[in-house]
Amino acid sequence: MSALLAINRLSVAYGGIHAVRELSLEVAPGEMVCLIGANGAGKTTTLKAVSGLLAPHGGSVHFDGQSITRLPAHEVARRGLTLVPEGRGVFPRMSVAENLMMGAYARRDRAEIARDLDQVYALLPRLTERRAQLAGLLSGGEQQMLALGRAMMARPRLLLLDEPSMGLAPLMVQAVFDIIRRIAAGGVAVLLIEQNAHLALKTCARGYVLENGTVTLSGPAAELSANPAVRQAYLGD
Amino acid sequence: MSSVLSLNKTRSRWLTFGLLALGLALLPFLVDAGLGRSWVRLLDLALLYVILALGLNIVVGYAGLLDLGYVAFYALGAYVYAWLSSPHFGLHLPFWAVLPLGAALAALFGVLLGAPTLRLRGDYLAIVTLGFGEIIRIFLNNLNAPVNITNGPQGINLIDPVRLGSFDLSQPHALFGYTFTGIHLTYYLFLLFTLMVIFISMRLEDSRIGRAWVAIREDEIAAAATGINTRNLKLLAFAMGATFGGLAGGLFASFQGFISPESFNLMESIMILCMIVLGGMGHIPGVIFGAVVLTLLPEALRYTGDWQRNLFGHVYIDPADLRMLLFGVALVAVMLYRPAGLLPSTRRRREFADAQG
Numbered sequence: 163m164s165a166l167l168a169i170n171r172l173s174v175a176y177g178g179i180h181a182v183r184e185l186s187l188e189v190a191p192g193e194m195v196c197l198i199g200a201n202g203a204g205k206t207t208t209l210k211a212v213s214g215l216l217a218p219h220g221g222s223v224h225f226d227g228q229s230i231t232r233l234p235a236h237e238v239a240r241r242g243l244t245l246v247p248e249g250r251g252v253f254p255r256m257s258v259a260e261n262l263m264m265g266a267y268a269r270r271d272r273a274e275i276a277r278d279l280d281q282v283y284a285l286l287p288r289l290t291e292r293r294a295q296l297a298g299l300l301s302g303g304e305q306q307m308l309a310l311g312r313a314m315m316a317r318p319r320l321l322l323l324d325e326p327s328m329g330l331a332p333l334m335v336q337a338v339f340d341i342i343r344r345i346a347a348g349g350v351a352v353l354l355i356e357q358n359a360h361l362a363l364k365t366c367a368r369g370y371v372l373e374n375g376t377v378t379l380s381g382p383a384a385e386l387s388a389n390p391a392v393r394q395a396y397l398g399d
Numbered sequence: 400m401s402s403v404l405s406l407n408k409t410r411s412r413w414l415t416f417g418l419l420a421l422g423l424a425l426l427p428f429l430v431d432a433g434l435g436r437s438w439v440r441l442l443d444l445a446l447l448y449v450i451l452a453l454g455l456n457i458v459v460g461y462a463g464l465l466d467l468g469y470v471a472f473y474a475l476g477a478y479v480y481a482w483l484s485s486p487h488f489g490l491h492l493p494f495w496a497v498l499p500l501g502a503a504l505a506a507l508f509g510v511l512l513g514a515p516t517l518r519l520r521g522d523y524l525a526i527v528t529l530g531f532g533e534i535i536r537i538f539l540n541n542l543n544a545p546v547n548i549t550n551g552p553q554g555i556n557l558i559d560p561v562r563l564g565s566f567d568l569s570q571p572h573a574l575f576g577y578t579f580t581g582i583h584l585t586y587y588l589f590l591l592f593t594l595m596v597i598f599i600s601m602r603l604e605d606s607r608i609g610r611a612w613v614a615i616r617e618d619e620i621a622a623a624a625t626g627i628n629t630r631n632l633k634l635l636a637f638a639m640g641a642t643f644g645g646l647a648g649g650l651f652a653s654f655q656g657f658i659s660p661e662s663f664n665l666m667e668s669i670m671i672l673c674m675i676v677l678g679g680m681g682h683i684p685g686v687i688f689g690a691v692v693l694t695l696l697p698e699a700l701r702y703t704g705d706w707q708r709n710l711f712g713h714v715y716i717d718p719a720d721l722r723m724l725l726f727g728v729a730l731v732a733v734m735l736y737r738p739a740g741l742l743p744s745t746r747r748r749r750e751f752a753d754a755q756g
Contacts, residue, residue, distance in 0.1 A: 215623065235620075235623035236623055236626045236628045236629065239623065239625060240626045244624060247618075247620045251618055251620060253614055253617035253618055255613075255617055255746060256614075264610065264614050264625050267610070268625070268626030316625065316626065
């Protein structure tokens with residue numbers, strides 16, 4: 163099996179302090195993988211390094227067989243690896259429609275963009291009614307949906323999701339995760355980062371557990387959910 | 400039916416356009432007749448400030464990079480013009496060669512300022528740009544020894560006016576039976592450049608580059624995640640803004656005939672920023688309006704002395720003191736009652752209305 167995303171012994175440091183140490187992880191094409199861990203374990207740092215927002219200290223990142231290790235963020239994005247940033251990374255003073263069109267910024271195929279836009283609206287009916295509204299005035303859940311829709315406008319092969327459930331009401335979390343599952347069902351691979359381990363393991367096929375910047379456990383989600391250590395630390399048993 | 404309507408619409412649009420063009424063409428004569436010659440001079444200055452404000456609007460209004468040292472680019476443009484077109488170095492190159500050089504040098508310095516500050520935002524960026532503006536001014540003030548480059552605080556004098564062949568823009572000319580003075584002719588030259596800058600601003604706003612700038616302003620990480628090269632586009636914003644600043648500087652030097660570091664202090668940067676904020680950040684008509692109002696208002700407030708004399712028969716407060724006070728009060732009042740600016744874009748207006756409602 164050739165991996166779509168292959169992270170090999172990645173290390174990231176902030177001013178001498180290692181936030182991520184020798185982290186290795188793989189995502190196959192179309193696969194849903196989660197990375198769970200406590201606050202400060204290095205989850206967001208990992209995503210930032212993969213997406214080019216942070217320069218790694220050591221190790222390598224390969225996407226579709228090619229190294230993207232020190233590529234700037236916009237180059238990474240243009241290869242089909244799209245980050246949905248933490249905390250509703252929408253453009254607040256642009257309308258819903260403008261936000262979605264920004265997602266297709268790097269593309270030039272107008273007809274295809276228009277088709278994808280229709281598909282995104284079909285996926286996110288709540289946004290269809292609000293296409294002229296400013297994104298900053300949407301509810302938290304709607305903003306998260308918009309961020310997902312904008313990412314889809316780039317036609318990604320891999321979505322990097324940073325804590326999509328953060329700060330949302332339980333019903334909204336369900337709605338957002340339904341959308342994520344439908345996106346994945348369409349063949350897009352997902353690397354999901356979550357503090358809500360229960361939800362993440364229920365959604366994904368495989369998982370990695372991150373502690374103090376390094377992977378301590380990995381395996382099929384069902385196996386991890388059954389692991390006593392995981393149950394005690396992350397599932398509140 | 401609809402074709403008749405659209406024909407009427409095009410016709411009315413051309414009519415508006417024609418009236419506007421006629422109004423702008425006649426403006427200096429109306430102002431001259433109604434208010435006096437010194438106000439035509441102010442009109443020329445107002446056009447320069449429109450260019451400056453539109454330039455800073457690219458950096459602050461579109462890309463959201465708070466630049467408090469913008470006047471440095473204005474100064475560079477002015478000094479390049481002075482160096483290449485005055486007795487200071489004995490060079491007298493024509494304005495059409497000097498103006499682009501000044502704008503280009505300003506653009507280069509825009510990139511030089513932008514490159515080390517790429518990671519800074521908001522107040523941190525403001526401090527660094529403020530320092531940059533002061534450094535340029537202090538350099539200009541002190542580069543008269545060991546080699547006299549800037550002539551220090553005395554500034555550079557006898558700068559050439561704009562000349563095309565034997566046509567000297569600073570001298571009165573008789574055309575079509577009318578006598579055009581230097582400040583009238585300067586008005587038309589500045590108007591030409593102002594329209595050019597307005598046109599470029601409009602095209603930029605409605606382009607991929609303009610949208611990318613707005614995205615960077617709104618959320619830099621999300622912008623990078625959509626494939627926007629944030630580094631290059633921020634540098635481009637600095638360079639474009641600086642180009643307009645440098646252009647205005649060259650025009651200013653040719654117009655005044657004399658420049659010194661004094662003219663390019665921090666207050667000037669803040670004033671240009673005020674024009675944008677007061678008029679309506681990121682909105683071209685608002686920025687133009689803000690620039691014109693803030694150029695003319697301080698001058699209009701000089702008349703407070705006359706008002707006092709008419710009302711009380713005596714001048715109680717020196718208008719020089721009073722006018723800055725009233726100016727400050729006017730700024731505070733506008734920001735309290737029209738926080739999005741005097742002429743905000745529909746987007747900004749909606750945002751403020753929704754935030755309150």
